Amino acid sequence: MPKLIVDAHRLAGPVPFDDLPVDPRPDLDRLGIDRALVTHTLSLYSDAEVGNDALFALSDPRLEPVPVVVPGVPGACTPATPAAVRAWGARMVRLCPERHRFDLTGPIALRWLAALRDGATEGDAGPGRPPVVAVDLDETSPAQLRTLADRLPGQRILVLNPGYRRLRALAELMAEAPDVWVEIGTVNTQGGVEWLAERFGAERLVFGTGAPVADDCGPRFLLDHLDLTPHETDLIAAGSLAALLGDRR
Amino acid sequence: MILDAHGHVGTWPDFLIPDPTAEGLVATMDRLGVTAVGISHLLAVGPDAERGNRLAQEVAARHPGRFGVWQVYNPHHRTPLVTDGVWGVKLHPDVHQCRLDDPRYERVWRLGLPVLAHGQTDSPWSDPAQFATVAARHPDVPLLMGHTGLWPNGFARAARLVADHPSVHLEVCGSKSTGRWIARLVELAGAGRVVFGTDACFLDMRLGFGRLALAPLSDADRALVQGGNLARLLGKGLP
Numbered sequence: 001m002p003k004l005i006v007d008a009h010r011l012a013g014p015v016p017f018d019d020l021p022v023d024p025r026p027d028l029d030r031l032g033i034d035r036a037l038v039t040h041t042l043s044l045y046s047d048a049e050v051g052n053d054a055l056f057a058l059s060d061p062r063l064e065p066v067p068v069v070v071p072g073v074p075g076a077c078t079p080a081t082p083a084a085v086r087a088w089g090a091r092m093v094r095l096c097p098e099r100h101r102f103d104l105t106g107p108i109a110l111r112w113l114a115a116l117r118d119g120a121t122e123g124d125a126g127p128g129r130p131p132v133v134a135v136d137l138d139e140t141s142p143a144q145l146r147t148l149a150d151r152l153p154g155q156r157i158l159v160l161n162p163g164y165r166r167l168r169a170l171a172e173l174m175a176e177a178p179d180v181w182v183e184i185g186t187v188n189t190q191g192g193v194e195w196l197a198e199r200f201g202a203e204r205l206v207f208g209t210g211a212p213v214a215d216d217c218g219p220r221f222l223l224d225h226l227d228l229t230p231h232e233t234d235l236i237a238a239g240s241l242a243a244l245l246g247d248r249r
Numbered sequence: 250m251i252l253d254a255h256g257h258v259g260t261w262p263d264f265l266i267p268d269p270t271a272e273g274l275v276a277t278m279d280r281l282g283v284t285a286v287g288i289s290h291l292l293a294v295g296p297d298a299e300r301g302n303r304l305a306q307e308v309a310a311r312h313p314g315r316f317g318v319w320q321v322y323n324p325h326h327r328t329p330l331v332t333d334g335v336w337g338v339k340l341h342p343d344v345h346q347c348r349l350d351d352p353r354y355e356r357v358w359r360l361g362l363p364v365l366a367h368g369q370t371d372s373p374w375s376d377p378a379q380f381a382t383v384a385a386r387h388p389d390v391p392l393l394m395g396h397t398g399l400w401p402n403g404f405a406r407a408a409r410l411v412a413d414h415p416s417v418h419l420e421v422c423g424s425k426s427t428g429r430w431i432a433r434l435v436e437l438a439g440a441g442r443v444v445f446g447t448d449a450c451f452l453d454m455r456l457g458f459g460r461l462a463l464a465p466l467s468d469a470d471r472a473l474v475q476g477g478n479l480a481r482l483l484g485k486g487l488p
Binding site: 164 | 263264460
């Protein structure tokens with residue numbers, strides 16, 4: 001069993017299509033998951049700003065906020081500026097290009113991310129290190145993420161919900177873009193996690209579930225039964241994520 | 250006894266399966282304590298059912314007691330079927346593009362063996378409503394609805410549609426399923442109507458097994474789902 005388990009992809013709040021727990025903490029307790037990085041469902045299924053406010057209001061050290069950023073022209077973006085993103089102090093932010101209908105590799109998104117990465121925004125109150133960008137693969141494509149990585153060298157990207165059907169394309173992305181990490185919860189095909197670990201190292205794989213919309217039971221069980229060394233399993237369970245986030249705690 | 254109702258060996262064209270081997274499955278089963286898994290060869294699900302079925306039989310013979318065979322019936326090729334040494338018949342209406350309630354499957358129903366069929370909500374080929382249709386025509390044929398319709402937004406409807414057809418069981422594998430949904434299906438349909446499957450090697454057996462192992466179920470219900478129900482359905486057909 002891993003020493004520490006952190007779910008890098010968790011949701012809090014209601015969803016419109018099911019009756020699911022709005023508070024992730026009871027399931028975290030039940031499954032022995034120590035902490036989670038959390039996005040509020042209102043940011044995904046309603047209003048990004050309202051969801052982010054609800055997320056920050058959770059104010060529980062077990063639940064690290066992953067607010068949603070919507071890059072755009074003034075009046076079409078959340079928050080108002082890249083400087084406001086940095087003021088959050090979040091170590092990871094989530095982009096939803098499909099859901100929020102913006103171009104992930106368009107000029108505006110690239111300018112926002114460059115501003116976050118370079119810390120060039122006046123009045124920046126955020127941490128010294130720019131936030132990791134998390135994107136659900138269903139919201140983009142491996143090719144688009146490769147373009148993003150090419151255009152913004154050094155930008156750390158976490159691919160959420162990679163699934164199992166695009167393993168070849170995911171491998172190409174990981175081979176070509178060293179600053180890409182991958183969440184394992186939906187790498188569902190037989191031996192898929194070990195296959196990625198063998199090629200790219202456990203230090204680029206991160207435990208995450210997407211629960212409660214996606215399953216947490218199977219991925220949690222898998223952590224205890226990976227055909228990897230205890231050190232590699234500990235990396236996937238928490239260590240890789242800590243390194244990705246630049247953990248200074 | 251832990252019985253996995255829904256398994257495969259072999260490769261599939263849509264995506265990479267890192268470990269498509271029977272030996273890989275056996276190693277995983279040993280680690281998890283899975284007694285046996287019912288398999289169809291993915292070649293049989295695909296273009297060559299007859300050859301794929303032979304390969305599945307060879308796998309079962311190489312690992313006595315660990316594999317049951319779901320022989321695939323392709324309605325276009327009128328695949329030869331046997332009645333001995335198999336768990337039953339596997340149908341894949343979506344791959345074969347032949348509706349589950351199509352008369353071309355009559356040979357299968359007349360065989361009387363258990364049938365595992367791919368089920369997919371809103372599919373023109375395998376929507377759960379077709380399982381109810383077929384069960385009404387052939388109430389004596391044990392019928393497993395593969396994936397319980399595959400999509401979570403159809404799970405409750407699937408359970409409702411077959412509620413009055415006791416020959417139909419809900420098999421729970423699938424990449425979109427959750428431990429929570431397995432528990433809900435037990436609540437909706439009764440533990441006696443829900444059957445464990447993983448879809449390995451198509452999917453990772455550990456994820457499917459873990460989904461059931463950590464689902465919020467009583468021990469008695471979990472025992473029925475993870476093997477008791479399938480053992481009852483297969484009877485002497487167990488390897």
